[in-house]
Amino acid sequence: MEEKLTNRPHKLTVLNRSTCCLTGLEDVVSFDENQVVLNTVMGLLTIKGKGLHVSRLTVEKGEIDIDGTVDSLTYSSNEAYKRSGDSLFSRLFK
Template structure:
């Protein structure tokens, strides 16, 4: 019998471009005042803005609360670790 992988739930809620709640987070790869890079169940998520803060982080529950001025969100289908992730970082930091 063939095993199928069922994607886990991932939800992104943005309130007035000032706060955001993200579920389905598996890892926080980097964060600073202008950019947060999250690994989620649905791919990599990059949040860009100004004065960004990670207010609450629970990797056990897969939840992250973000505050600050949110300017943009971008998803990438790259998942997992290794060479594929290195290529993502090479593209992001050119």
């Protein structure tokens, strides 16, 4: 039986603004050295900083570790992200 990711707990740990460990990950939306955008069970999480690097990613377990200098962490609704998966026509005719 497959376990759903939404049943997983969400935990975010930041150590010395240089290491982030996160559980409750559903998907990695985008990442580069200045910004990582993650879809979590609690909404979209945007991590901004410098020299960001994904050191460990296990989507099956819903876990990610990020190294670098963390400047900000921002949560937002993931409704916009979910709607972006709709087709152009379905968004136009709602």
